[in-house]
Amino acid sequence: MENTPLIAIPSIELxxxxxxxxxxxxxTRAIHPVHMEALGQALGFILYRHKVRSAVxxxxxxxxxxxxRVLVYVNGKRTGVIDSIYPHPTLNLKPGDVLDTLIENxxxxxxxxxxxxxxxxxxxxxTVGSTVLLDWEHFPLTLEKPPSAHALLLILRTQPLQGQSSTKAHSMLRVPVIPSSxxxxxxxxxxxxxxxxxQQQLYxxxxxxxxxxxxxxxxALEPNANQSPAKGIQVRSWSNNPDPDAP
Incomplete structure (x- = not known):
């Protein structure tokens, strides 16, 4: 088998x-939240949205x-992360607030x-406290196709790269400033x-x-993802780092 080289790709502004x-x-609307499979979705993300009618x-x-993994937003601002190890956030919602939960499969x-x-x-x-929240919108985000109008939290896209790569060379893609993406x-x-x-790079x-x-x-799923450069490197590295969402 041919030994295909790894190439370096200069920093790319995103x-x-x-x-x-x-x-x-x-x-799709429902009184109670509907799980992903019941909506005909098997993979990707799903966003649940509730519009608050009374203070809770x-x-x-x-x-x-x-x-x-659940990313929690109130009026478009992230207020918490829930998964198997992190505590559930405490919310104080008033009439007119919009509660979004973006869930990653x-x-x-x-x-x-x-x-x-x-x-x-x-x-x-x-539930928030002892109150059950009713009336939900469900937005499926499957990622089965490249996102265009359907985007996740933030899409960072490069300008077209002219003459920077060869179809016969591989690289390790690194975006060191984006915690989750x-x-x-x-x-x-x-x-x-x-x-x-x-894993700190993607092949x-x-x-x-x-x-x-x-x-x-x-x-990008993190609020500090703006202006993060991408780069192709020739050596893969492995390390464990603190979770920036950890309380």
């Missing part, structure tokens, strides 16, 4: 392109358990006793990156690179 909350797909306060609980097990319990999204009711190269999903590690196969006009799209 610029914000579109926000999730400005470009959502068509929604207390600990937010999103169904029986986080399935899997991190995958399913395919063995063992938990196979029947692999539904994703919200299973059960959402998903990457696409020329419309192909490369994978998920999370700063906690151990960029040369077969996905064109001789001209390559485009990197980053679906």
């Amino acid at each position: 610029k914000p392109a579109v926000s999730l909350f400005d470009s959502l797909p068509r929604s 306060g207390g600990i937010l609980k999103t169904g029986d358990t986080p399935r899997d 991190l995958g399913r097990v395919n063995y063992g006793s938990e196979i029947p319990n692999q539904r994703k999204g919200i299973v059960g009711d959402v 998903n990457f696409l190269e020329n419309g192909v999903i490369l994978g998920r990156y999370w700063t906690v590690g151990p 960029l196969p040369g077969v996905y690179l064109k001789k001209r006009n390559n485009e990197i799209t980053v679906l």
Whole structure:
């Protein structure tokens, strides 16, 4: 088998392109939250939206358990993260507030006793304190196709790169300033990156690179993702880092 080299790609400026909350797909309404599979969705993200009608306060609980990683927003501002280890945030909501929960499906097990319990999204009711929140909109974000009008929290997109790459060379893609994100190269999903590690770069196969006009799209899930440079390097590194969302 031919030994294909790894190449270095100079730093590439990434610029914000579109926000999730400005470009959502068509929604489905229900009195109670509906889990991902019941909506015909198998993968990706799902956004649940509730418009507050009366004041309510207390600990937010999103169904029986986080399935899997829940980003919580009030009026478009992130107010908490829920997963299997972090505590549920305390909210004080007033009439007119918009509560959004963006839930990322991190995958399913395919063995063992938990196979029947692999539904994703919200299973059960959402409560704030002792109050059950009713009337929800559901926005599926499957990522089965490259995002255009349907975007996640923030899309960072490069300008076309002229003559920076060769279709016969691979690279390791590094975006060191974005704690949590998903990457696409020329419309192909490369994978998920999370700063906690151990993987600190994503493999960029040369077969996905064109001789001209390559485009990197980053679906960034963290609020500090602006102006983060991308770079192709020749040596993969592994490390574990603190989770910036940890309380």
